Amino acid sequence: MHEENKENGNRRSFLKGVGSAALIPLLANVKPVKADSVTHWDEEADVVVVGTGGAGFSAALFAHEEGSKVIMLEKGPAAGGTTIRSGGVAYIPNNHLLRKAGVSDKKEDFLRFAVRVTYPTTYHPDLPRFGASEEAYALLDAYYDNAAPTVQSLEDMGAVKYTTLLDHDMKPFADNYGHIAENQCSRGRAICCIPETIQEGRYYYPNNGGFGVDLISELLKAANKRRIPILTRHTVKNVVVNSNDEVIGVIVSTRKGEKKIGARRGVIFGSGGFVQNEAYRQRYLPGRVYGGCATPTNQGDFLRIAGGVGASMGNLENGWGMELLLEEAVASSDVKTGIWVIPGDSSILVNRYGHRFVNEKNQPCGRAKLHAAFDPVAVEYPNLIGIMIWDQRAVDLFGGIYGIQPKTGALPSHVIEGSTLAKLEKNIASRLKTLEQHTGNVSLSDDFEESLKHTLEVYNGYAKAGKDKDFHRGDNEGDRSFHYYGGVPKVENPYPNDLMHPITMEGPFFATLVAAGAIDSKGGPQVNGNAQVLGTDGEPIAGLYAAGNCIASPAAGEYWGAGGTIGPAMVFGKIAAINAAHAPLRSLTKVNNA
DSSP states (O other): OHHHHHHHHHHHHHHHHHHHHHTSOOOSOOOOEEGGGOOOOSEEEEEEEEOOSHHHHHHHHHHHHTTOOEEEEOSSSSTTTTGGGSOOEEEOTTOHHHHHTTOOOOHHHHHHHHHHHHSTTTOOTTSGGGGOOHHHHHHHHHHHHHHHHHHHHHHHTTSOOEEEOBOTTSSBOBOTTTTSTTOSOOBSOEEEEOOHHHHTTSOOOTTSSOOHHHHHHHHHHHHHHTTOOEEOSOEEEEEEEOTTOOEEEEEEEETTEEEEEEEEEEEEEOOOOSTTOHHHHHHHSSSOOOOBSSOTTOSOHHHHHHHHTTBOEEOTTOEEEEEEEHHHHHHOSBOSOOBSSOOSSSEEEEOTTSOBOSOTTSOHHHHHHGGGOOBTTTTBOTTSSEEEEEEHHHHHHHTTSTTSOOSSSSOOTTOEEESSHHHHHHHHHHHHHHTHHHHTSOOOOTTHHHHHHHHHHHHHHHHHHTOOTTTOTTTSHHHHHHHHTTTOOOOOOOSSSTTOOOOOSSSOEEEEEEEEEEEEEOOEEOBOTTOEEEBTTSOEEEEEEEOGGGSOOTTTTOOOSTTTTHHHHHHHHHHHHHHHHTSOOOOOHHHHTO
16 A cells, blocks of 8 residues: 555656646647757667557557667657557558458448548548549548558567457448448457456457557567667757758656757657647647647647657647546546446436437547537537436446446445436536536526436437437437447347437436546647658658558548557657668767767
């Protein structure tokens, strides 16, 4: 217990320091350090990798395999980044497991699908590049070409062994957009690692593979086997450029002072997004995003650093959306997990008017976007705060999942109870009153109880008929994949749609407040198909590469399917590594002899 308290104290001290830094306005670029001011290098490498999540480890391993000396730098106290908190899934088109199963995932089909969902306002099947810009299409093209080879190579080098992510019915996990005609391969792109402990038969996960902590464990073992140095509590503050404005190193802050680390071939950033930086969240993300499950070190450092060397920015308005428990997020933006799906079959989500506004089983990014819908007449975001409502059946069958209270014991502080709808309304209104300074003074409408009663009656009718005429809950197989993900039990439901069951009108009723959050942001410096960071003139900034959530995502505002974050991160990490490892050697000698 003493050691546990000591560890918790150290973590609180670390987080306090991060939080203090977040109070400083972090919106100004930092000018790069000129090489002629550097008198020595504390460390030297061919490739310096910033960040130790999926993007960083992928970059480091592939750069090493290409013969480069690599150093990894981590801002936090341990390796893993946000990946270690994730489901560990990678979205990989045309992967070797699909091919082994005889499933076709052709390049043209994938690109047509990707453009359709990523750029729906410009998509047309008969246009060149299906309507995508040349730059956007190049990223999607590079992603497809490198996705399957990336995971195959990780297996071949003995770093990660993969298996297909399985659904509740042991089918390959469904895509988020499996229901649209352009998606010709709607299952099987989501894959996950098989940790050594599973291979040895010691345990078995419901999704047939490991989570993020297992993926990082496998990648860390592979890096350690190759003796790649991983320097933790090393915060990159800036880059060093030579007289040709080529990036040749980084300036690092450590507990023992400043260090200068040279990079003969390139610096690769895989340092995560900015969702834990409140100033950035308010400036860039739409509506109000209350926080996320990204590591607290994700403060958007790369925005300022890359901006200082003239990088072009993009996609700053988008994040990997996910709903959060409002009161948990108000207490700390560092929320360990989000609400992957509104759990239970006898549960719904309504806004302050008592109206449903979303398919509660839709993929998490899609649901989160609807919290930012703006009403210009009422001058408000009517869905800013959602209200999840469930009955005793949901407690009995789904208790303890994503906000529903445990089956036994005292109610958690975030759960609001009412024996009748009138009492539930009164208690929700009272809770909102205590939070009004965090919500823009959101309150219930005067007719909330009456509207909610009508909403429940309509929903119950849909549940009995098995058809949600308003939001199509359960029509898409992707709804079921997310509903049952992570071992959510499949329960007896006598009605036609297994994701819908009537909510009892006798009470008791339970509720909790739900707001928009994000796994992480997904905007930042723009890169090309070689993972090179681009300047405002559209030309690559020599020596600077990036991948993961710190860049303008190839997926733009969309979330293609499970693993849509880690897949592109690891693939572009590999692309960055190959290009950096084969970049021209840049001299560090002149600096050392200055």
